[in-house]
Amino acid sequence: MTELLLEWVIKISVIIFLLLTAVAYVTLFERKVMSWIQLRVGPNRVGPWGLLQPAADGLKFIFKEDIVPLQANKWLYIVAPAISLIPALMVLIVIPYGSTITVAGRAIDLFVTNINIGLLYILGLTSLGVYGIVLAGWSSNNKYSLIGGLRSSAQMVSYELALGMSIIGALLMSGTLDLVGIVQSQSGYWWGFIPRWNIFLQPLGFIIFFISSLAETNRVPFDLPEAEGELVAGYHTEYSSMKFAMFYMAEYVNLITAAAVGVTLFFGGWNGPGVERFPWLSIIYFLIKVAITIFVYMWIRFSLPRFRYDQLMVFGWKFLLPLALLNIIVTATLMMIFWT
């Protein structure tokens, strides 16, 4: 028992440390991608190739003055950033980062825990993350923040439905809600060369999942909660210093989580050639797949304009949701006919 607890503590600490580092470098990556797309150089002053930029940003955040507006609801204003960051970090324990590796004669599974409702756990926690944004918007006592918070709550609830429905097709194929099981069900090949990834059988499900996950992470073209052109910065207009940084961290942790869940569900997770013989390769495959997905997220961010609010609602409710339902019906029917 104590050994298991120790293993958990070590794994969780390692994951949180690596993930927060990754978050810092994803921000750098995002700025680099933005400048490449806009034919600029990007951050290149701090360290070689701008590699120390995240450290400089972090220091700057720490030394900035922490302002609480006079009219703000102080208690909720302070708690809100934590409410948005904590659920985002809690999701990480169910994601399988790789297969089983051996360290010093001890087999170690590269996931913290596999609960049999893993995917529901992720959906539940991501749906709780919206409270941080909503409460930040309300407690700041600022009209731009409030509008950002309101938009966010409406948007999250609307796209959560499409998101939940879009993964059911993939779940039907895997027959489990446990993410480790989902990855294992996608190992192997069809006709010896096409990997058995869900994307090939669930292309529609993946597209709906991808679009809704863009909306759930508040990224362009769904960044209405922070829409800097009209709302200054939306829900975090009044925030400064580390509180502001916590919102940013939550946003990027959610981005990484969304990419990791997408890879796990539709792109075979850590599966790849040679994984059975060299288990260490599984982490590398997983990281490469996640990095490519994140790059696509950024690519979209710097290529597309923002939705109008009514377009957002019509698109979510009248297009994505029916399409997701259709996907479920077609998948279930085909499975009834061909699977059994």
Next chain:
Amino acid sequence: MEKALFIVLAVIAVASALNILLQRNPLYSALSFIGTLAALSALYITLRAHFIAAIQIIVYAGAIMVLFVFVIMLLNAPGDQPRVDKQKGLRYLAIPFAGALIAEAFYVIRSVKPISMPALIDGDRGVGSTWSIGTGLFTQYLLPFEVTSVLILMAIVGAMVLAKREND
């Protein structure tokens, strides 16, 4: 261990449920309700009902309460608005009703006999797992399940009718 966990979670659930009633500000009440839901969900997990626990969070805390908070924020009800004039008679009616409720609760607690728990199987097909709930819902309890969905459909149609009327 399990008992200590139960006591802690039960205290949180009851305390935040009381807080829903005691708070003047509707937003704090809504937040306390989320606290109750979270504590109940944790209690379900100690009972190995993982699926119900997750659904509790996704549906109630993640969707319904977000809409509640949305409406409260939209109306931006101030905490210290003038109190609604109370109907004094109802206050005295509350005492016998509370007594009846407590008596009922006592009766239920006294009359319910401990049942033999079905064998707890860990894994994908044990009691409380997604598999067992799904199989139960779509075989043994299919009719009640479908009837409930008709009930919800009625509520949706009702809401649509109410919303449409204002546009005419």
